[in-house]
Amino acid sequence: MGGALRALASDWFESRRDGDPQFTEKFFSQVVDHFNYNSLGNATFNQRYLITDRFWKKSFGPIFFYTGNEGDIWEFALNSGFILELAAQQEALVIFAEHRYYGCSLPFGNQSFSIPEVGLLTVEQALADYALMITELKLQLAAAHSPVIVFGGSYGGMLSVYMRLKYPNIVAGALAASAPILSTAGSGDPRQFFRDVTADFERVSPACRDAVTAAFQQLREAAERRDYSHIQSELSLCRPPSSDRDIHQLYGLLRNAFTLMAMLDYPYSTHFMGSLPANPVKVACDTMLGGSDLLTNLRDAAGMVYNSSGLLPCFDPYRLYVECADPTGCGLGFNSLAWDYQACTEIEMCYESNNETDMFPPMTFTPEARQLYCSKRWAVQPRPGWLRIQFWGDDLSTASNIIFSNGDLDPWANGGVRKSLSPSLIAINISDGAHHLDLRGSNPADPESVVKARQMEAELIAAWVKMERVRLQR
Amino acid sequence: MGGALRALASDWFESRRDGDPQFTEKFFSQVVDHFNYNSLGNATFNQRYLITDRFWKKSFGPIFFYTGNEGDIWEFALNSGFILELAAQQEALVIFAEHRYYGCSLPFGNQSFSIPEVGLLTVEQALADYALMITELKLQLAAAHSPVIVFGGSYGGMLSVYMRLKYPNIVAGALAASAPILSTAGSGDPRQFFRDVTADFERVSPACRDAVTAAFQQLREAAERRDYSHIQSELSLCRPPSSDRDIHQLYGLLRNAFTLMAMLDYPYSTHFMGSLPANPVKVACDTMLGGSDLLTNLRDAAGMVYNSSGLLPCFDPYRLYVECADPTGCGLGFNSLAWDYQACTEIEMCYESNNETDMFPPMTFTPEARQLYCSKRWAVQPRPGWLRIQFWGDDLSTASNIIFSNGDLDPWANGGVRKSLSPSLIAINISDGAHHLDLRGSNPADPESVVKARQMEAELIAAWVKMERVRLQR
Numbered sequence: 001m002g003g004a005l006r007a008l009a010s011d012w013f014e015s016r017r018d019g020d021p022q023f024t025e026k027f028f029s030q031v032v033d034h035f036n037y038n039s040l041g042n043a044t045f046n047q048r049y050l051i052t053d054r055f056w057k058k059s060f061g062p063i064f065f066y067t068g069n070e071g072d073i074w075e076f077a078l079n080s081g082f083i084l085e086l087a088a089q090q091e092a093l094v095i096f097a098e099h100r101y102y103g104c105s106l107p108f109g110n111q112s113f114s115i116p117e118v119g120l121l122t123v124e125q126a127l128a129d130y131a132l133m134i135t136e137l138k139l140q141l142a143a144a145h146s147p148v149i150v151f152g153g154s155y156g157g158m159l160s161v162y163m164r165l166k167y168p169n170i171v172a173g174a175l176a177a178s179a180p181i182l183s184t185a186g187s188g189d190p191r192q193f194f195r196d197v198t199a200d201f202e203r204v205s206p207a208c209r210d211a212v213t214a215a216f217q218q219l220r221e222a223a224e225r226r227d228y229s230h231i232q233s234e235l236s237l238c239r240p241p242s243s244d245r246d247i248h249q250l251y252g253l254l255r256n257a258f259t260l261m262a263m264l265d266y267p268y269s270t271h272f273m274g275s276l277p278a279n280p281v282k283v284a285c286d287t288m289l290g291g292s293d294l295l296t297n298l299r300d301a302a303g304m305v306y307n308s309s310g311l312l313p314c315f316d317p318y319r320l321y322v323e324c325a326d327p328t329g330c331g332l333g334f335n336s337l338a339w340d341y342q343a344c345t346e347i348e349m350c351y352e353s354n355n356e357t358d359m360f361p362p363m364t365f366t367p368e369a370r371q372l373y374c375s376k377r378w379a380v381q382p383r384p385g386w387l388r389i390q391f392w393g394d395d396l397s398t399a400s401n402i403i404f405s406n407g408d409l410d411p412w413a414n415g416g417v418r419k420s421l422s423p424s425l426i427a428i429n430i431s432d433g434a435h436h437l438d439l440r441g442s443n444p445a446d447p448e449s450v451v452k453a454r455q456m457e458a459e460l461i462a463a464w465v466k467m468e469r470v471r472l473q474r
Numbered sequence: 475m476g477g478a479l480r481a482l483a484s485d486w487f488e489s490r491r492d493g494d495p496q497f498t499e500k501f502f503s504q505v506v507d508h509f510n511y512n513s514l515g516n517a518t519f520n521q522r523y524l525i526t527d528r529f530w531k532k533s534f535g536p537i538f539f540y541t542g543n544e545g546d547i548w549e550f551a552l553n554s555g556f557i558l559e560l561a562a563q564q565e566a567l568v569i570f571a572e573h574r575y576y577g578c579s580l581p582f583g584n585q586s587f588s589i590p591e592v593g594l595l596t597v598e599q600a601l602a603d604y605a606l607m608i609t610e611l612k613l614q615l616a617a618a619h620s621p622v623i624v625f626g627g628s629y630g631g632m633l634s635v636y637m638r639l640k641y642p643n644i645v646a647g648a649l650a651a652s653a654p655i656l657s658t659a660g661s662g663d664p665r666q667f668f669r670d671v672t673a674d675f676e677r678v679s680p681a682c683r684d685a686v687t688a689a690f691q692q693l694r695e696a697a698e699r700r701d702y703s704h705i706q707s708e709l710s711l712c713r714p715p716s717s718d719r720d721i722h723q724l725y726g727l728l729r730n731a732f733t734l735m736a737m738l739d740y741p742y743s744t745h746f747m748g749s750l751p752a753n754p755v756k757v758a759c760d761t762m763l764g765g766s767d768l769l770t771n772l773r774d775a776a777g778m779v780y781n782s783s784g785l786l787p788c789f790d791p792y793r794l795y796v797e798c799a800d801p802t803g804c805g806l807g808f809n810s811l812a813w814d815y816q817a818c819t820e821i822e823m824c825y826e827s828n829n830e831t832d833m834f835p836p837m838t839f840t841p842e843a844r845q846l847y848c849s850k851r852w853a854v855q856p857r858p859g860w861l862r863i864q865f866w867g868d869d870l871s872t873a874s875n876i877i878f879s880n881g882d883l884d885p886w887a888n889g890g891v892r893k894s895l896s897p898s899l900i901a902i903n904i905s906d907g908a909h910h911l912d913l914r915g916s917n918p919a920d921p922e923s924v925v926k927a928r929q930m931e932a933e934l935i936a937a938w939v940k941m942e943r944v945r946l947q948r
Contacts, residue, residue, distance in 0.1 A: 035509045035598050036509075036510075036596070037819045037852075037854040037855070038590040038852070118512060119511055119513055122510070128864070167863070167866075168869075168872040169863075378511075380511040381511070381515060383511075388643075389605050390602070393643065395642075398874060400872060
């Protein structure tokens with residue numbers, strides 16, 4: 001999900017990791033295939049998790065368990081400071097578990113993305129991993145009476161919801177931050193995502209939206225004239241485009257930059273999925289409305305994402321952005337392969353831009369295009385509707401103890417649950433928040449809306465923990 | 475589960491089936507592997523189901539869906555008349571779905587029990603089959619607003635519970651008759667099952683229990699003396715036993731006869747899992763306390779089960795009973811293979827007789843013995859505790875709309891839920907009922923306790939249907 005910059009950020013995490021004393025990195029011997037006793041017997045792989053008991057009131061305090069999503073688990077651990085702050089308050093053990101097929105948790109090593117080995121990359125397997133890991137670690141840690149609360153952001157938030165739906169015997173509640181459980185299940189409007197990216201720029205100023213629209217219009221006209229050298233020089237491309245395919249790739253690269261700035265529109269500079277300044281949407285709008293040349297403005301706005309270090313001499317659209325089954329981006333490297341596979345199987349993300357409800361060039365991704373791509377790339381057929389069957393879609397009336405938090409700045413927000421469904425299925429909308437801002441550690445620049453959201457989350461979680469403790473001690 | 479006679483009964487079902495106008499037999503194109511997109515692509519198999527709309531108020535009345543268990547689906551359809559009576563009352567569509575790997579629903583035809591083909595025989599796959607089938611059939615039948623209630627007996631009742639736990643978006647409630655969800659998840663006392671079989675005979679008279687105990691004692695003494703010809707003649711065996719193994723097999727055969735009579739202790743003669751007279755436990759006790767020779771009494775009591783037609787000239791313990799990973803019996807034929815596999819993987823049934831808390835010879839089946847057997851037979855390692863993780867064990871506080879009905883005469887009863895857990899998790903105990911008597915059609919010989927149970931079940935189900943209809947029409 002919008003992950004085009006993950007790989008570029010990894011150097012930074014490598015350096016940060018060694019120096020971070022918060023977590024101990026461990027490995028859990030995980031069953032490779034939970035759902036077929038004959039495929040691999042009881043073969044196991046090493047699933048990575050990070051753990052810290054520095055705040056834990058042993059055998060009593062709760063367990064805060066992050067259901068890792070599509071990336072290196074350190075990336076999430078280092079960008080979810082709220083969970084540690086809450087753990088300090090509530091005397092919790094904290095575990096960040098890495099999702100199978102991501103980071104170092106590769107069930108078949110570097111053969112993991114071969115066919116058929118990749119076939120064990122499913123949401124159900126990942127959930128079973130977490131269920132088994134929690135059960136076993138509670139035994140090892142003599143923590144039978146410690147209530148477990150799951151946390152997750154984005155796809156990780158979806159997993160937190162699903163854990164509570166499918167394993168309420170194991171988890172007492174879920175904080176699902178920016179979890180687009182509806183749009184990724186094929187419900188909703190395919191135009192919603194890029195419309196909402198656009199809305200973020202329009203919010204800064206309608207002129208900003210118009211400038212982006214006009215810049216893409218200039219680019220389209222130049223492309224139609226086949227004025228490729230003009231495009232190369234204006235956008236500082238390493239090579240001139242030479243085909244419609246190249247132009248398409250360029251559009252994807254540029255759209256992705258705006259997507260990331262909208263998702264990561266935090267009020268302070270961050271190093272999550274790349275490095276961005278504070279309020280990147282505002283900075284990008286200043287750029288778009290600054291110099292007189294629209295195309296160089298477009299280049300400089302995109303450069304905030306792709307060239308934050310200023311060290312890139314030119315842009316190579318094929319190196320910086322890989323098109324995949326997720327039109328919001330799969331990132332680069334092994335993790336991007338895994339996410340592409342998930343977008344080809346269970347996770348449905350047929351989002352389109354159309355230049356009418358959004359400021360981008362028309363780029364569709366229909367179910368038919370998805371089917372064709374996925375069949376060629378991974379030899380799989382997507383099964384539309386499966387996520388709604390398996391994980392209930394919007395039929396959540398029997399569920400409980402879930403917080404659906406969303407930031408109004410986040411283009412994923414309207415793919416999730418925005419209204420409370422019951423006194424224990426609570427939507428928290430953060431008016432000035434981007435993608436799971438609430439999971440981040442406190443910052444002086446935080447808007448009041450996220451401070452309040454975190455307070456409410458803390459209170460709800462404390463109440464769940466209290467209730468669950470009674471239940472576990474029956 | 476106690477299925478040693480299933481295959482013998484199949485002729486009777488064959489003849490009955492063609493003449494039964496109640497149901498139409500159909501096939502659903504079912505996904506072979508729901509949980510691995512690369513193992514078989516979107517390969518499908520023909521899953522059998524029986525359907526009748528004779529009572530259905532189209533597109534409005536509920537759908538009563540039987541979650542088929544370990545056998546030919548006709549066997550369950552023809553022995554669950556209560557569901558049809560209820561359908562007539564409540565204007566319901568009725569579907570009986572056959573469990574994968576049983577009856578005619580073999581995903582790989584006669585290769586289905588090869589390794590690794592058998593590996594797709596899991597509870598999770600079976601539940602996904604039912605979830606997909608219900609979803610698709612509702613579409614085909616324009617029944618989007620028809621609430622779905624699931625029904626099941628024994629393991630089928632377990633599946634009904636699990637459907638409500640895991641797919642409450644699809645099923646509004648479950649009637650789980652005689653579903654031993656706790657004992658089969660490895661919770662509880664391994665002595666419970668055969669102790670409760672014994673209790674049924676003791677209930678008729680303590681002298682009956684003593685006679686069975688004494689008969690087995692005589693048999694053990696003869697075996698210890700190696701007086702095999704005496705054993706052969708007294709028990710009318712086709713061949714004399716000649717080893718401890720043969721004696722063990724004989725014990726298994728005999729214990730199984732008493733198990734079946736206890737399970738099927740109905741107040742009228744039945745043709746379910748074989749043919750039995752009314753009140754078979756009482757009849758067996760009359761037999762045990764009749765003639766003066768204990769061993770011939772034992773033979774005649776067992777003969778009620780194995781030789782109800784009176785046509786067998788002698789008993790061959792190896793032909794009539796196959797030892798497997800379910801000490802209560804796996805039956806014979808293909809269905810028995812499938813059940814043996816399930817007992818070797820997810821379903822834990824390490825029940826023992828010990829001659830202290832029961833009237834049988836000591837026969838243990840330890841987790842270690844299970845592991846050894848299953849490894850040799852199916853190349854699998856059981857994963858103890860898995861069912862508790864996956865299907866919540868007794869942690870049912872978040873569930874709703876489930877009836878756990880159990881008959882006090884049923885040795886499976888105390889492996890299930892016997893006390894209501896909440897106003898919508900209701901235990902109904904039927905004081906004079908055997909194994910899922912409540913699912914059977916009304917009979918003049920029915921005890922008052924089952925008549926009342928069915929009334930309560932009908933009322934609860936009507937209420938669930940009403941509530942769900944509101945929800946579906948939102």
